[in-house]
Amino acid sequence: MNNETAKRYYSLTKPGVLYGNVITGVAGFALAAGYFGRFDIWLFAATILGMTLVIASACVLNNFLDQDIDRIMERTKTRAVAAREIPGRNAVVFSIVLSVLGIAILALRTNWWVVGIGVFGFVVYVWLYGAFSKRKSIHGTLVGSISGAMPIVAGYVAVANRFDVAAWLLFLMLFFWQFPEFYSIAIYRREEYKKAGVPVMTVVKGVQNTKIQIFIYTVLFVVSTLLLTLFGYTGWIYFAIMALLGVYWIRLGAQGLTAKDSDAWARRRFHFSLIVLLALSGALSIGALLP
Secondary structure: HHHHHHHHHHHHHOOOHHHHHHHHHHHHHHHHHHHHOOOOOOHHHHHHHHHHHHHHHHHHHHHHHOOHOOOOOOOOOOOOOOOOOOOHHHHHHHHHHHHHHHHHHHHHOOOHHHHHHHHHHHHHHHHHHHHHHHHOOOOOHHHHHHHHHOOOOOHHHHHHHHHHHHHHHHHHHOOOOOHHHHHHHHHHHHHHHHHOOOOOOOOOOOOOHHHHHHHHHHHHHHHHHHHHHHOOOOHHHHHHHHHHHHHHHHHHHHHHHHHOOOOHHHHHHHHHHHHHHHHHHHHHHHHOOOO
């Protein structure tokens, strides 16, 4: 295998999506390690490596399932399977190898909470979201957001070895965060989704309705981040950071309700959502260690 071919196989893992998810997994692990006062480097390595492989496997298989849609949309038509640079069968085999390795590492070196969450997230993302709801239902984002919230929860329960209030709040944070993030993309890419026949919110309900939902889910996200402190899992420095960031994100969402250039606002909104995710991950990682 030459270098260019290796790069194309690597691209199947959707590195941007992959590492964004892994970062939240690290944050969940770090929060639990700080709260419970124990950090096991080998457990950390196994959790993150196994998680990375399982998420990568799901992304690769999604490339195979979405190749017909990807060929229509401008931003995805150059993906390796869609562009026929890598045969679909090879992509499926690559996905199977990654998933087997990932689940084996999680099963051997973590706990059954992590394994169960990993398998559940894989099934939801690949089959319930990618193969069905994304193509058939306006609620595809809701289904996809469930799987997208799994890595941070898996990181947390790897240390906690239980599903407690913090695990639920972490799930809600990432679940709510994904609506403003994806709906922003759906605004400025709505014509592409319409052309591909994907029933996203902007295509079915319109841009203004989508903006209202972005605002609502932003408020829910901010509330869920602050509840973590009120339940005693983080200190007040974390609370202050997320409160300030949250107020600005809510304000940005409110501006969108009257924005004349919806596409420009949505792009700005999307880019800031990535900043929010990174800030949240950083704040969670040290939140239990600070006053």
